[in-house]
Amino acid sequence: xxxxxxxxxxxxxxxxxxxxxxxxxxxxxxxxxxxxxxxxxxxxxxxxxxxxxxxxxxxxxxxxxxxxxxxxxxxxxxxxxxxxxxxxxxxxxxxxxxxxxxxxxxxxxxxxxxxxxxxxxxxxxxxxxxxxxxxxxxxxxxxxxxxxxxxxxxxxxxxxxxxxxxxxxxxxxxxxxxxxxxxxxxxxxxxxxxxxxxxxxxxxxxxxxxxxxxxxxxxxxxxxxxxxxxxxxxxxxxxxxxxxxxxxxxxxxxxxxxxxxxxxxxxxxxxxxxxxxxxxxxxxxxxxxxxxxxxxxxxxxxxxxxxxxxxxxxxxxxxxxxxxxxxxxxxxxxxxxxxxxxxxxxxxxxxxxxxxxxxxxxxxxxxxxxxx
Numbered sequence: 001x002x003x004x005x006x007x008x009x010x011x012x013x014x015x016x017x018x019x020x021x022x023x024x025x026x027x028x029x030x031x032x033x034x035x036x037x038x039x040x041x042x043x044x045x046x047x048x049x050x051x052x053x054x055x056x057x058x059x060x061x062x063x064x065x066x067x068x069x070x071x072x073x074x075x076x077x078x079x080x081x082x083x084x085x086x087x088x089x090x091x092x093x094x095x096x097x098x099x100x101x102x103x104x105x106x107x108x109x110x111x112x113x114x115x116x117x118x119x120x121x122x123x124x125x126x127x128x129x130x131x132x133x134x135x136x137x138x139x140x141x142x143x144x145x146x147x148x149x150x151x152x153x154x155x156x157x158x159x160x161x162x163x164x165x166x167x168x169x170x171x172x173x174x175x176x177x178x179x180x181x182x183x184x185x186x187x188x189x190x191x192x193x194x195x196x197x198x199x200x201x202x203x204x205x206x207x208x209x210x211x212x213x214x215x216x217x218x219x220x221x222x223x224x225x226x227x228x229x230x231x232x233x234x235x236x237x238x239x240x241x242x243x244x245x246x247x248x249x250x251x252x253x254x255x256x257x258x259x260x261x262x263x264x265x266x267x268x269x270x271x272x273x274x275x276x277x278x279x280x281x282x283x284x285x286x287x288x289x290x291x292x293x294x295x296x297x298x299x300x301x302x303x304x305x306x307x308x309x310x311x312x313x314x315x316x317x318x319x320x321x322x323x324x325x326x327x328x329x330x331x332x333x334x335x336x337x338x339x340x341x342x343x344x345x346x347x348x349x350x351x352x353x354x355x356x357x358x359x360x361x362x363x364x365x366x367x368x369x370x371x372x
Contacts, residue, residue, distance in 0.1 A: 044204025098300020162204030262316035
């Protein structure tokens with residue numbers, strides 16, 4: 001009876017979680033790949049490099065099972081990332097904010113080791129303890145340094161178990177803390193001088209770090225540390241269709257998780273949001289006829305997803321359940337106008353010169369002007 005109650009509680013808690021880890025959300029796909037994957041696997045990997053690529057890029061397996069794409073873009077970049085993790089070099093995913101660096105990092109860890117939770121979040125306040133290890137100070141004072149008083153970090157746990165450790169926003173971490181990684185990455189060992197011992201990395205251990213170019217110059221990596229990483233730059237989507245597809249898939253996934261009472265958004269509404277973002281990013285309209293000023297923000301694919309998702313919430317709770325221009329207007333304006341003076345001018349100019357003159361965009365033009 002106790003076991004039955006525990007199982008039911010686990011099932012209930014899993015469905016109540018706002019955001020499942022990748023290995024939980026896509027457990028069926030991973031299990032199917034494990035069953036069909038007959039290729040050679042590096043030590044302690046759950047899947048072969050071929051299967052990891054298949055999991056990230058999507059495919060139909062020989063038995064008819066469909067693996068959904070997690071990354072839409074150049075497959076060669078994923079192949080380089082996976083191949084890097086099979087060597088002794090760590091992987092640095094680099095690019096502008098919102099190019100799916102964290103998303104790719106999580107799914108790589110889920111596919112390779114079945115555990116994407118060994119995460120260190122980089123901030124200006126991240127100290128060496130977050131990367132190396134900490135202490136239970138109550139036990140430390142009572143017993144002195146001992147294994148029982150040691151607080152294992154995600155990095156140490158990854159080394160002990162032969163898994164992947166993830167470091168988010170590496171360039172946000174102070175330089176002297178970043179250099180803690182040099183010994184770990186070069187010697188594959190973590191000294192614990194207080195206990196006169198060390199933790200040696202098991203086969204399968206590696207590190208995936210992310211960094212964005214907006215933080216370039218904040219805490220740049222030393223040349224010694226950069227040599228330990230193989231850098232893969234994740235670009236913004238190449239085409240309008242590719243970016244629309246990404247936004248459509250992610251919005252559908254988030255909508256199911258949030259249980260929004262709204263119809264699936266029409267591709268045309270997503271296409272309008274993505275078109276605005278791409279034109280303002282590039283400083284020219286898609287037809288190349290009109291030059292535009294660019295706002296101070298990034299206007300990434302991730303922000304487009306957020307705008308559409310916010311619009312769906314407006315439509316579901318305050319509208320008729322279908323996504324319309326007025327539902328998107330506030331989110332669009334908030335994403336574009338980061339600087340209330342400079343960006344407001346850029347957005348007004350776009351509305352007057354592009355949106356007002358474009359066929360079928362009058363509703364969006366009026367709705368955005370109302371919230372400005």
